[in-house]
Amino acid sequence: MTDHSALHIPRILTPLRLGLLTLAVGVWGCATQSPTMSGLPSRYSVSSDQLVVLTDIEMTKSDPLILELKELRNQVAETLDVPLEERRVVVYLFSNESEYSNYMSEAYPDLPPRRAFFIGSPAELAVYAFNGDQVRVDLRHEYTHGLLHAGLKAVPLWLDEGIAEYFEVTGRDPQRVNVEHAQRLSTAVQNGWRPDLRRLESLEDVAEMHRLDYQESWAWVHFLLHESPDTQMLLINYLNDLRENPDPGSLADRIESEMPHASERLLSYVSGFFMPHATTASF
Numbered sequence: 129m130t131d132h133s134a135l136h137i138p139r140i141l142t143p144l145r146l147g148l149l150t151l152a153v154g155v156w157g158c159a160t161q162s163p164t165m166s167g168l169p170s171r172y173s174v175s176s177d178q179l180v181v182l183t184d185i186e187m188t189k190s191d192p193l194i195l196e197l198k199e200l201r202n203q204v205a206e207t208l209d210v211p212l213e214e215r216r217v218v219v220y221l222f223s224n225e226s227e228y229s230n231y232m233s234e235a236y237p238d239l240p241p242r243r244a245f246f247i248g249s250p251a252e253l254a255v256y257a258f259n260g261d262q263v264r265v266d267l268r269h270e271y272t273h274g275l276l277h278a279g280l281k282a283v284p285l286w287l288d289e290g291i292a293e294y295f296e297v298t299g300r301d302p303q304r305v306n307v308e309h310a311q312r313l314s315t316a317v318q319n320g321w322r323p324d325l326r327r328l329e330s331l332e333d334v335a336e337m338h339r340l341d342y343q344e345s346w347a348w349v350h351f352l353l354h355e356s357p358d359t360q361m362l363l364i365n366y367l368n369d370l371r372e373n374p375d376p377g378s379l380a381d382r383i384e385s386e387m388p389h390a391s392e393r394l395l396s397y398v399s400g401f402f403m404p405h406a407t408t409a410s411f
């Protein structure tokens with residue numbers, strides 16, 4: 129599982145902030161200049177729906193990675209009821225880590241070295257990643273950001289990351305439990321940690337977000353999507369509003385008015401991941 133120690137975007141994207149948006153596996157940073165085109169992989173271009181993968185690795189439309197991202201697009205659309213958009217999400221998939229790192233340090237010198245980035249701007253929704261052990265997880269995570277930003281006016285920071293963490297999980301387990309997150313949250317609960325969605329909503333900067341915040345973001349998304357049809361609909365309705373309105377208000381407010389004792393319910397939900405009845409083969 130990836131180390132998403134610090135990823136973020138502004139909670140509500142103002143027009144000013146929409147200028148450039150950067151999210152990453154491992155960290156978020158503010159890019160201050162446009163990338164040069166030199167050094168970008170370009171030998172093969174594989175398109176699938178709104179996905180365009182540019183890479184120097186020989187690749188066809190039937191590559192398992194392409195098929196997985198194609199399926200992911202449908203999963204995101206179906207699960208969250210977000211529209212299947214046409215806007216391209218371009219994935220620059222480097223052959224190896226050094227080519228990727230060399231390019232990123234030259235094109236985005238202000239960004240810290242991390243395994244993958246999603247960089248959104250009015251001109252392009254772009255993912256930068258390299259072909260390594262974690263490429264599936266990285267691309268699932270970053271492409272999910274791309275799909276959300278192609279279809280929504282804005283996405284609150286914690287929700288953007290919670291959803292990306294949710295969909296990065298590989299495999300066909302319909303429960304989509306991020307085992308590492310579940311284990312760490314379970315330990316945190318035993319040590320007295322308690323969920324606080326309003327605090328998560330107040331986070332607007334990566335410097336404020338720590339690993340536990342990503343885990344809690346994932347947990348709220350998982351809880352809302354799996355606890356009951358009502359909680360699922362609550363999240364879907366909120367995302368629906370974000371299609372047209374970049375600032376539809378606080379999701380915590382809606383949860384509080386529609387779900388009594390939501391934090392307690394989340395706590396018990398998280399604690400239940402490792403109860404015997406919840407144990408599955410994937411653990």
Ligand SMILES: [Zn+2]
Pocket residue numbers: 135151152153269273288289292
């Ligand atoms: Zn992310």
